[in-house]
Amino acid sequence: MDNRVNHGEASRLFLAAVPDAETAARIHRLAGVLKRAHKFMGRLIPADRLHISLFFLGGLHEEGVRSVYETAAELPAAPFDISFDRTASFHGKRANYPLVLFGDDGLNQLKAFRQTFAEAMMRKGLRRPANTSFTPHVTLLYGERRAEEYPIHPIGWTVRELVLIHSMRGHVRLAQWPLRGR
Numbered sequence: 001m002d003n004r005v006n007h008g009e010a011s012r013l014f015l016a017a018v019p020d021a022e023t024a025a026r027i028h029r030l031a032g033v034l035k036r037a038h039k040f041m042g043r044l045i046p047a048d049r050l051h052i053s054l055f056f057l058g059g060l061h062e063e064g065v066r067s068v069y070e071t072a073a074e075l076p077a078a079p080f081d082i083s084f085d086r087t088a089s090f091h092g093k094r095a096n097y098p099l100v101l102f103g104d105d106g107l108n109q110l111k112a113f114r115q116t117f118a119e120a121m122m123r124k125g126l127r128r129p130a131n132t133s134f135t136p137h138v139t140l141l142y143g144e145r146r147a148e149e150y151p152i153h154p155i156g157w158t159v160r161e162l163v164l165i166h167s168m169r170g171h172v173r174l175a176q177w178p179l180r181g182r
Contacts, residue, residue, distance in 0.1 A: 012168045013058065013065065015072070015117075016051040017082070017110065019138075023157040024050045027101065030155065031140035034087060034099060040143040042099075049171050051163070052082075052136050054114050060126075067124040069175065072162050075120055078181035080109040083156030084138065088149035095144045100137040106156060107136045113159070 019027060028047035035044060057068060083106025089097040114134060164175040 012166055013056075013060070013174075014053050014165055014167065015055040015057065015068070016053055016163050016165050017159045018051045018161075018163050018173075019157045020160075021047075023155070024048065026155060027138060027140070030101075030152070031099075034147075035141055038099070038143060038147050040099070040141060040145075040147075042096075042141045042143050044141050045139055050138055050140075051165065051171075052110070052138055054117070054162070055121075057164075064126055067126055068121065068164070071117065071120045071124050071126075072164070072175070072177040075117060075162075075177075076181065077113055077116065077179045079158050079160045079179045080113065081156060081158050082107055082110050082136070083154045084152070085154045086149055086151055087140070087147070089143060089146040090135075090137070092142065096142050097144075097146045098137075098139045099141050099143050099147055100139050101152075101155065102135060102137040103154075106154060110136050110159065117162075 018024075024047040027050050028044060031044045034040075035042070055068075057065060060068070083103060084101035085103040085106060087099060087101055089099050092098050111134065114136075160179055162177045162179065163173055166172045166174050
């Protein structure tokens with residue numbers, strides 16, 4: 001396990017797919033346009049924090065986190081393209097609704113990758129199954145009211161790595177594993 005995280009802080013770990021800097025900047029600009037269009041007061045998620053959460057690892061003991069490291073390093077997966085084609089607000093706490101990018105067909109490979117990774121983690125002895133209601137999304141901001149679904153010109157990137165992030169007063173990338181084919 002990365003020595004920058006002690007056992008008590010492990011509750012703040014998650015695996016993510018992160019856009020490249022150029023795509024993150026494009027998404028951030030789109031978020032600014034949407035914020036103005038909807039007249040939201042909430043702060044935009046900074047471009048360097050935009051991501052798709054794949055697995056929350058909170059509650060894992062050090063041995064479990066080590067198993068996640070091993071799974072990520074060993075998983076034979078080739079880079080793949082993803083694409084988002086809609087925005088909407090998800091359900092949230094009152095006056096704190098996440099405005100997100102999401103889609104359907106452009107995210108099928110991501111869903112398949114996540115399922116394959118979940119199965120590999122279970123083979124390593126991690127018995128917490130992946131949430132089957134997974135909806136891949138990128139959170140743009142938290143608004144005080146809901147925004148209806150709206151189509152956008154597709155925006156996406158090639159997922160080339162899996163990133164372990166520690167979220168506490170910002171995001172710290174603790175590890176990353178390049179995706180490479182079989």
